Amino acid sequence: MNSLPLIDISIIALYLLGMIAVGVYFSRRNTSTDQFTKASGHIPGWALGLSLYATFLSSNTFLGVPGKAFGSDWNSFVFSLSMPLAAWVAAKFFVPFYRKSGEISAYTHLEHRFGPWARTYAMLCFVLTQLARMGSIFFGIALTLEALTGIDMRTIMVVSGICIIVYTMLGGMEAVIWTEVAQGIIKTIGALVVLGIVIMEMENGFTDVLRVGNADQKFSLGSFTLTNFSTSTFWVVFLYGFFINLNNFGIDQNYVQRYHTAKSAKEAARSIWLCVYWYLPVSMLFFFIGTALYAYFQQHPELIESVKQQVAMEKGVTMESLTAADYGDKVLPHFMVTKVPRGLLGLIIAAILSAAMSTISSGMNSSATVFLKDIYQRYIDRNTSPKRELQVLYISTATMGMLAIITGILMIGVKSILDLWWQLAGIFAGGMLGLFLLGMISRTAGNAVAKLATVIGILVIIWMTFSNLLPEDYAEWRNPLHLNMVIVVGTLTIFLSGLLISRFKRSSVH
16 A cells, blocks of 8 residues: 555554454443344434445445446435335335234245245345345445555455455454444545545536536436336336335345334334435535535546546547546546545545445344344254354354355456446346235235246346347347346336236135
8 A cells, every 4th residue: 555645544544443343342241142143122313324424435435336327327216215215105104013922034924925936036135235235335444545556456355355344353343333423424424525626626516517517418317208218217216216215225134134123113213214314415416526626627528538548548438439437436536636635534534434434344244144044044054053154144254255256256357337327236136126016915815826926026036137139130029128127117017916826826725
């Protein structure tokens, strides 16, 4: 890290040591599975809300959102606008359901409702979603730190990954939540600092951002047409956002597990709304950072030439053929290298690390919980001793962390962090959410109906995702919808086909 001043290196080192110290502090309390997985139900609602907010505000937001706003417009902000509707559904229906059941795993209900296969299927979807999420986050922080330090991306992922694994294993869910409270505050301050520096570097400050943004339609939320679902319109992103956020708040083990850490169901529901109240304005802040960077480099195009040259070499194309979307993810790291003063750079890097660590640590903890409850105790050893339970949690936490690092390494070279994460999340989450809704809403759909509906849904998701690979002779069989519609159509296919098959079976009996 020779390219960074000593004061910045010291700030980053102190932050990493502080996170490990938190893990060591809480490790003294981790004497039971109940404490490791749900902090014995002693977390106040405000802290839980900040923890959920910190999980949402991952490095995909910190880096991917400004890159997306720089390369296009505010169309992706519609994702955030869909959060209140999904939060209302989750707070009203899902939180009371989980608190009443008392099951720490979000997927135990599916076995009671449809059988072991449903629980295993949902669990596999969740684990794949977590690997995609954590891998994209590792890739995001490595992309930034490589630009700042010159250290190889793989080395960055391994070193940062080991630090996250250590404090997550030591501290359990209580350490995850309280470090996320601190991390949520740190990365919000970091975002404000970045925006302040960009504005100060502009010739006329805030006024220039608005002028350039308006002139180039950078604040557009997308087309409002209701007849076009093949491009990223306002409604395509809103539908995608609603279903993904409902998946997050409603059935994602990351969130469901935390509802059990709250002192009451009311506190758990309150935490969802606190998350929304924080995330909406802060996500807008990150979009504004991307637009501000676009306006800044419009005034100083010579300062972005080195980035464009690097991307052109990586892609093997000319600089003239590049669009802003091709190098959007690299713009914020480049600005930080060239314009952020000493001391503040270390703070911002710590904010980016915190954005990554909060989501990855909670993903590791929840994945370990799912492995213990839905695999180990379900298929390997039903009568596990308390000591063995903790051993399984430690081993599975470390294993999930290493798999996430490998996933991040495999993602090196992708065009957009945010686009990649959205596509993978839509693919893995669609079937899981559809099955959950069928089980909660339909009282007549049984095991056979759910199996058939799930198979139909999986086939639809596979077709929508991969039909673009069909040769030109079969072009008419390609998916005409935008890929963000995968989770929407996949969820509705399983849910609606389950209702229709169930009704048909009742009619044929009578």
